[in-house]
Structures are given as C-alpha cells and as structure tokens.
Amino acid sequence: MENFKFELDEDGIAVFTFDVPGRSMNTITAGVMKELPQIVEQIKTDPKIKGAVLTSGKASGFCAGADLGEMGSNAAQSTASAEDRLRAAFEGSHSMNRVLRSLETCGKSVACALEGLALGGGLEIALATHYRVAADNPKIQFGLPESKVGLLPGAGGTQRLPRLIGVQNAAMMILQGTSKNATEAKALGFINDVVEPGQTLRAAKKWLKGTPDAVQPWDKKGYRVKDGPYSPGGGMAFVGGNAVLMKQSYGNYPAQKHIMSCLYEGIQVPMDAALRIESRYFVKTLQTPQARAMIRSLFLSMQELSKGANRPEGFAKYEIKKVAVIGAGFMGAGVSYVQAMAGIETVLLDTTIEGAEKGKAYSKKLLDKRVSRGQMTQEKADATLALIKTTTSYDDVKGADFVVEAVFENREIKAEVTKQAEAQLAAGAVFGSNTSTLPITGLAEASVRPENFIGVHFFSPVDKMGLVELILGKKTSQETVAKAIDYVLKIKKTPIVVNDSRGFYTSRIVGTFIGEGLAMLGEGIKPAIIENIGKMAGMPVGPLSLNDEVALDLSWKIREQTKKDLGGAYKATPVDGVIEKMVVDLQRFGRKNGKGFYDYPAEGKKKLWPGITDIVATKVAECPPDLKAELIKRILYIQSLETARCFEEGILTSARDADIGSILGWGFAPYTGGTASLIDGVGVKKFVEECDALAAKYGDRFKPNALLREMAEKGETFYGRYGSEKVKQAA
C-alpha cells in the first residue's frame, strides 16, 4: 500500500497510518480508493488482527476529503445520461459507501485516532469506524463542507451523522457546511472522546482492548431512529427545514435539496438502503450543471486565483512593506484596514487631518469589534491600528512600495494626486487607482510612468468583499501586474485581471443588471415582482434595491456623463425619464437620503415606495410561473451577454476571471458558477437562440454578439476557448 502504513502491535491492534505521499494533506485520491478495500479485507481476514485504528501520518490532520481536482475534471467531461452511464456512475460513487459499510460490519472493532482535522470524506471515513477519539485542540475542525461547492457528502455522511446527532443537528451542519471542534463534536455526539494532543492513538488502543467486537448503533438489534419524519418530534424538522431551505436558497441549489432528501428518505430505512439512496442523490447532484460549475468556480478557480494564477511569470516576488492610501473616504478607510490587518505599514493621506483621522477611526471601530468578540487581543489591535499613519503631506508617501489612490471619481483631482504622489515614489513603485468606472488608460495620461500605473478596483465594504479587479491600462507593464497581484494576495483578497474600458468588467455588468430591472419597471411590471425575481434569480438583492444602494443620483449623473461622452452614440432607454423624475423633480436619491425606489422608515424594514406607480403605471400585476421564468432569464442572461461582449472587446480574457469576478464582485448567482459558466451550462448555441428570442421581444440589448454566434457555430465553450491554460499560453 502506498497511502497507508501498516503496523501490528503485540496486543494484535493494527494501526493503519494514512499518509498520501508527496502531499501536505491527505485527500481521498483514486489510489486511496483502491487501498481502502484492501485494509478492510486485511482487518477482516487476518486472524492476528484483533482490532484496528485508522490514524494519520500528517501534521496537517487526518484527511481533508475527496480530491475535488480529480472530481472536477471528471465532472467537466460527462454530460451524457444514457442508462449505462448512469449505472456506472452509481456503481462508481457507491463503491466508497460499500467499502465503508464493509469496514463497520467487518466483525472487529475499528477506531479512528484524530490528531487533526477530518473534513468531508475524511470525516465520513471516521464516522464509519466504531469509535472516534480526537485531540483537544479548539482549532481542529470536523465537518462536512461539501454543500459549499454544490455537492453532498456521498460516503455515508448524510446517513451516519443524523443517526449520531439527530436529524435537525445533522441537517444544519450538512446544509451549511459548518465545522465543529472536538469539544463541540463530542457534545453533539459524533466524536466519542477528547484527549490531550498526542494521546489519541493510545486512547484508541485502550478502547479497542476493552471493546473487542463493536457494532454500530444502527446495526444493533432493536435500533430505532427517534426523529424520523413521521415520529412525534421529527416532522417539524423536515417541514421547517424545507421551508428554511427554500427561503434561503430559492430552490436554486440542487445539492441542498438532495441533502434534505437523503435525510428524509435515508433515515426511514436500514443503513444499506440508506447508503444506496445517498449514492443515487450524489450522482444526481454531480450530474447537474450547478454542481459542475460550482466545483469549478467556487473550489478550483478560487484556489487557483488565491495562489496567484494570473501572475505573469519571470518576476521576483514583490515585497510590500509600506503602502500609501490617498483619500480617506469610505473606500480609503477600508483599504487601510485590510492593509493594517495584513501587517502593512499604511500612510493614510487626506486633504485635512480630520478627514484622515476619520478614515482611521473606521479601522479602530472594526478592531474594537474584534476585541469585544474575543477574536483579537487588545495588544494586537493596538499594534494593528498603530500601522496606520494619518497625514496631509505627500512627503509621507516617500518610501511607499505601492499607492492606492481612492479619491473622488473626478479626472482632474485624480490627475493632481497622481502627480503629487509620483513625485515621492521610487522608480519601481506601483501607482494603483481605485476607480469603479473611469478608464485607466486615460487616468494614466497624468502619470509620468504609465507602465507602473494600474487600476485597483476594490469593492465596498472593503473589509468584507473578497475581490479586487485589476485593470490594465494600455501601457501597464507585466511587471506591474505581477506586483499588483502580490499586493492583492498580501491583503488576502482574490485578484482578477481585466483590460481597460468604461466600467471595466464588474461595474459594466452590474449596470446591465440594474438596467434590466429598470427596463422591467418601464414595461409596467409591478416593482415587487422585479425585486422578488432578482432575488429568486440568485442575486443578493433586487435591482431596484441595488440602485437605491448605489444612489439614484449617481446613476443619473453617470448616465448624464455617458450621454455627454458618447454624444449621438448614446442610446436613450425608456427609463431615463423615470430616473430623471425621481432624482431631479422628487429628490429621491436612494437609501442615502431615505427615499428612492424604497421608503426607509426610521423603524421597521424598508418598503417599496407606492408613488412609483404614479410615474410608471403598473401593467403587469401578477407573475405566473412562465413569466417568472422569463424574467429570471432576462436578469441573468443580460449579465452573461454583456460578459460575452467584454470577451469580444478584449476586456476579459479568462472565463475563470469572469466567473470569479461576478460571484465575488457583485454576488452573481453562485449556483450558475458565474457569468461565463452560465453560458457554458446552458450551451452557447441554446444561449444564442434564447437571446435572439429575447431580443425579438425586448429589444437589441439582447442581440448576441458576433463572438457568441461564432462560438455557437463552432460548438465552442467559454472554458474551451478562454480556459486558464489558454490564457497562460497567450501571456
């Protein structure tokens, strides 16, 4: 065996030490899958073995679960659903359940000694042993996080966990993918014992000697599940669970529904049947485009990007010790905080010292919160805050490795800041402009070193939003890109890289989302429908809410600016008048002045402003399922379509960056895998046909671009054409 070391002690206790060669963490690879049955066979048949312990040879823990890399590549291939392939898929997925079932019914006692974490399939292996002992270390996590990437625990997790800790507890843990530490796990009942670190193996052996032929609770005679769906106390867990799940997920996540079904159907039958049910739902889930897209985007791509996958090769790692943030408004304040948290010496510059201090106070507020929640010591918080130096003088910018300019969206002011800051910078330092709409190449004209100039688009609130959109101006050098990526990774954000244009990628697509909501309003669709549809499509908020958040007057100003910039090329939309009336005549600016598409009462939740129907008469007051499906499609497709246009214009060059940017940047329906994955999931050809149909009904904004038509013609996908390998080759 390659992945397990075998030892037999003088008491006849076999110790199998899980240790996948060449990896820092054990995962369940194809090789492991091959060896597990051998272990079971050995325990069962070797008369010298009285009992067995599974443990790990890695300091990192016991096992982090299945190898999603392997799974992802399998997932990408199969789209056929012929009966034979389904059967084969079931057999493949059920093999792990068979092995673990034979382990727990092998007739001899098996224990699991957990010095470190056990997640996903790792925990599922542990649950199939008769006794789990864990080291007392609050940092060690035990959980089934599969649902976070659109999967379900497929190695008995949905069956053994509810039988150990109850349906309701198991449902919460599995649906949310949350982990527990050893003490919590013991209190819940899925870890049998907690001992001092380093003592788990000894404790396991001790237990084995005292318990020679253990049987799982569910295999004991007379075992009965207490909280099945038709037991007195069990019904509400399902009735309530189904409702909460619908409320939270809008039914968009197949894995979540299937987890509930595994619990519901599995808990009512004996373990062997229960595991078959789980395996079927596992295959069913894996076959959905949602699971495939989610594994790729939320797991594989996230992992790649957070390791700097876009970083141009051939440049040494850029050490960033000092960064100047210019402009201490909400964005600048947030950037200062994340920098200080990453240990970066930060100069926070504003036109007045009061302004700069106000920006710093934001960090103090967040740090105080951490201290009060016990997440940080006062000393650490003080040291962190001390990293931020407020100033009004550009002299303090001297020695900065990186500048983040976060002043008002005004070309003249930005140009002035650029000049003043650059005067203080060393030759290799990077100047980053945090702008959400203004083209970088234009801004870089103010720079004497445009090759060091790059757009660094943060998202608000900076401390919560994980994305940074790096925008390359025409002259931005590859070295600057590498340095900027090093900066973004240092502050623990995920960078995507795009090329320059008005609104770049993210702001431009968000604009189409809001725009489509406004178009619906213009058509006389009842505002409640528009808002509910937005959320049901998987967006974090409805388009009218979002417009209220970004401020209607800002939307209006941007429209006016765009009108001015584009002149005759500007295409008026039916709602331009609505926005103008709201902003100019009625002073309804959005949340910031307490009135926009919504009213914001001092107490209670916001309510849609009834007066909107006086401006736009409601013509569509009901929303039957067909209309609902079409409106959801419009909300999502318009964003993916604009994404395709960004590819054609060269703003985007990577499907991965498009997807991650959309999910992290503005919460685009995660179950689709992102704006590019959505099109691949639908199929480019079908997407084009559907967009053509929408264009015929709602206007040219839905007309597919030439790129999409070409891809449809050639049968291409975004990941085929703009996959990460291609990007690397092009670079």
Added chain:
Amino acid sequence: MSEAYIFDAVRTPRGKGKSTGTLHEVTALSLATQVLQAIRDRNNLDTSKVDDVVFGCVSPVGEQGGDITRIAVINADYAESVAGVQIDRFCASGLEACNMAAAKVKSGEADMVIGGGVESMSRIPMGAAGGSWATDPTIAMKSYFTPQGVGADLIATKYGFTRTDVDAYAVQSQQRAAAAWKEGRFKKSIVPVKDQLGLTLLDRDEHMRPDTTMQSLGSLEPAFTVQGEQMPGFDEVIKQRYPEVEDVMHVHHAGNSSGIVDGASAVLIGTKEMGKALGLKARAKILGGASIGSEPAIMLTGPEFVTAKLLKKLGMTTKDIDLWELNEAFASVVLRWVQALELDMAKVNVNGGAIAMGHPLGATGGMIVGTMVDELERADKERALITLCVGAGMGTAMVIERV
C-alpha cells in the same frame, strides 16, 4: 342513468374540539354510529336496502383509522350486507362522500347509499395522519408548500381584503348562525349526541360566540405571523410562487377562521324508485357534483374554479342558484369566492358557517348539504350550490334542487 335524490340529512351538534369540549368524551366511532342510527330510525329505514356507506374522515388513524365507516355500520346494527368506506379529500371529504354516494346511485352501482363523515378533532388532532406534502423535500419545495393559514392570509393580501373586511365577515357569520339557531333553522337536521346511558350530552353547537363584535375580534393577534414571517418563514416561500406580493399581510386569527370541533353527519341518497319502495319522500335532487385541482401553495382558491366548472357542466349561470354555501375555512376564502363570482352576499352562507359553528373536517361537507336541504325548504327556494376549499389546492362542489 338514474337520478340521485336526497331523502334525509342529519348531523350532530358540534362540540368544541378540545379536551374541555362536551364531545371529547365521546369516541369518533360513537359519533359515526349515532348519526347512522338516527338516520335509520327517523326514516324507519330497512338497512338491508342500503348498499354502501361513504364517510369522509381526514385523520383516519387511531380510533378513526381502519375504515371507521364499516366499523360504524356494524356498530350501528345495520344489516350485515351494508358495506362501508372511508375517504379523504381533506376538508371536502364529507361532500366528496356525498358526491361519491350520488355517483354510485347514478351509475346504477347502488340504489341507496349514505354519505357523510365524522371527525373528532379533540381526540384525533388535525395532522395526526401525517402525509408527505410538507415533509418530503422533493414535493414540499417544488410546490412551495405553505400552511393553509398563510395561504388564507395571502388570499387576503392578493385580493385586497383588510383585517376589517375579514373581521366584519366573521361577525356576520356569528350573527347569522345565532339567528338561525334562534329561529330553529337547524332543528330538522340536528340529532343530539347521547352518552352511554342514552342521556343527551349535547344538543347545540357549542363553539358559537354570538356576542362577537368588531372590537372583541380586534384584540386578537394574527395567528400566522410567526410561521409566516419568522420561523420557519413561509411568507418567503409562498412569495416565490407569487412574486407580485411584497409582504403577506397576516389578518387571520381564531376569530375569523373555522373553529376546531367534533361532529358527524349522514345524508341518505338513492334512486327515486328505491325511495318509493322504502316509503321515503325525496327532499332534493342532486343535479351534479364536481372536483377540481387549483394552485396548491395558496391552496384555498379552488371553490371559484370548481363552481365555474360545475355550473358550466350543468349549463347554468350564477343566476340559476338561489343559495350559496361555502365552508368558512377562513374569512378570506369566502370573500374571494364572492368577489370572483360576483355573488350577492345576502345569498351566501345565510345561516352562518364554520367560523361560528366550527369545521369538523371530514363531517362538514355532509353537514352543509343538510343545511342547504333544510334552507331550500324553509325559504322556499329552488337550487343551492355547496362547496368547500380543500387542502393541497382543490375544490369540491355539489348543486342540489328542491323536489
């Protein structure tokens, strides 16, 4: 094809459906037995001529399980040859039982059948029979399962009925029921429930609150706010089926919803010929019956559609109906039905309904058939339409004509 006639109808008074209710100490079997005995005795019925008994019962578990109808037939000392079947169409079970009885007669399968139903809600609580709709994730989520109370609140929200509207309707139900009792309008049908000694235990509907006013109702908290807005939050579920709703207004409470009660009903249905042979006088003719499925999440809008379906089938319009009876599951259900069909409230539920007197699930349909037979005779009217809203989105209806 034969015609189906109603020869008689009886019902128990309705006891409060809780442990302090008068009928709580009476078994469901006894309730069913007593109505069967009453309809036999007052008609001097040769039970060997009865082919079958169809009773509705919505929670057929425990003492109500195991085909309670057949067991009641035996217990009532009917001829051994009389069959019995228990059926469940949720709240319309009792009316469905009568429709099925009529269908057996019309098809020629049977000559004399008893329809009706039984439910002791105090002894076998609502929901005791379980069911997969709310629990099984595959169907609960797909169909946006939402409890009926939230569905009723959604009807009020969607069709514009305020708390004042639903409370006003509830007050009217109480007043009409009180007046009907005062004038003895139910006396033809009511058979007092007897105890083990044969002494009368209950001879009046004990759920009524004739002194109900807008003020007294106004003090009641809405009943479905918590399950709708908080835990688990069904408002957000049903809004996914009805995105046009921004917020569900919770207007229903115990005072404008049907009461939980115990009771039983029986309706004697047969061919004219068999009636003649048994010396019975037909009181009404069953012109037709129908059932329909409607959108399940809002659940309770079926009456509108089943009424339209049945009237169309009979070649009638709303003008052909003199009296309208819709079970008062919730005030908004009646208000929506009246609004959708543009009915005259003066002809609707003229003697009050389940808000005042209670809704013994499986028995109610048979009870309100009896109420309409009595009222057609008393008020000298021709035709009545009887209907109920039904769980999981259905409607069941029957049209009868005085003979």
